[in-house]
Amino acid sequence: MPRQSELITGDAVVLDLRVARLASRCLAFCLDVLLQAALLLGVLLLLNSVGGVDGTxxxxxxxxxxxLVxxxxxxxxxxxxxxxxxxxxxxxxxxxRDDGGPVRLRHALTRxxxxxxxxFWALGLLGAVAFVVSFCSKDGKRVGDFLAGTLVVRERVPASDAPVIAMPPPLAEWASRLDLTGLSDDLALAARQYLGRYGELNEQARQQLGGRLAEDVARAIxxxxxxDAPPWAYLxxxxxxxxxxxxxxxxxxxxSPYQPPAQDSGGTPPEPPGPFAPPG
Known part of the structure; x- marks a missing residue:
């Protein structure tokens, strides 16, 4: 079983993200090294073809x-x-990031x-330091992850592990008229994780986290x-x-091209009918 990392949201609700296995991280690293080596080799061949460059x-x-590479x-x-x-x-x-958010320049540069x-290189004994530190860390972190406050997670999980998101029938026609271009992958992932763990959360956590995610999605789209639509149904x-x-x-x-939904005087899409039954 892959290890999981408990991440705390702004509402102090714990979500699980699947921490990447050491083997998959090593393979990804090797692919990146091959790409970097090919880039350096190409530059070296270009410099040699120019000629007249002093050896030093x-x-x-x-x-x-x-x-630089x-x-x-x-x-x-x-x-x-x-x-x-x-x-x-x-x-x-x-x-x-450790809080589940996307990394930025300072995190990437630190790593x-x-x-x-x-x-890996200067003092890393060709990756021995990273391997030992990652092996000893419950979240598979290397030194760069500890310094940057990050971790590596599995973005793609087996279909059997992924939550099945069903369309609430009362919202089907309404949803077909939405413009979803503003919905980011990060926000969609957070919503999927919430729905996947809906049955494990207590009622307060369902309402607080679900309401916050629904508001974020509503602003995005x-x-x-x-x-009358509960947050889980909207998501x-x-x-x-x-x-x-x-x-x-x-x-x-x-x-068919997106057509803006008919709007009432308040500028909002027409409300779909209920009722809604909680998931599973």
Whole structure:
């Protein structure tokens, strides 16, 4: 069983994220190293083809390039993609903050510098330090993760482990008219995790966390929570509709262009009818 990390939300509600296994992290790291080596080799061949470069100067240039590639590649990749290098993307991994939020430049730069100086290269004994520290950490953290306040999690989980998000029938027609372009992957993931653990949360946690997530989603997509619709139903409708559109897009079917829903005098979509039955 993969280990799980307990993350505390702003409402002090514990959510579980699946911590990446050491083997998958090592494989992702190896893929990134191969990419970095190919990039450095390409630059070296280019410098050699130019000619006329002094041997000492060439050595200095290569040392600078090594530092720039080894530190710059993961920093830029994890900052722009919110926690993923190409190796992590291939393995379905992502770096997140300890509170579950997306990493930023300072987190990525701290991890990259620690990787170069401590975890892998300068003092890392070719990864021995990172391996030992990660093996001893319950969350699989290396030195860079401890310094940056991050951890690596599995972004893709087996289908049997993923919660099945069903469309609440009263919200089906309403959801089909939503504009979901503003819904980020991070927010959708948080909503899926909430729905997946709905049965494990107490009533207070269901209401507090569900209400906050529903409000965040409502702001992102510009569609207020329908009257009489509980937060879980609103989130289920949005995620189920998002999944249906993604499936249609990948299957080659082109859905009809989004049409803004009819609005009342208050500028909100018409309210769908209830009632709603709690999940499972």
């Amino acid at each position: 100067l060439l050595t200095v240039i290569m040392l600078v390039l090594v530092v 080894v530190v710059g590649y993961p920093t830029i990749a994890e900052t722009l993609s919110r926690g993923r290098t190409l190796g992590k993307l291939a393995l379905g991994l992502r770096v997140v 990259a510098l620690a990787a170069f100086f401590v975890d 510009g569609a207020p929570i329908p009257m 289920s409708a949005v995620l189920a509709e998002r999944r249906a559109r993604e499936h249609a897009r990948h299957s080659g079917y082109r859905p």
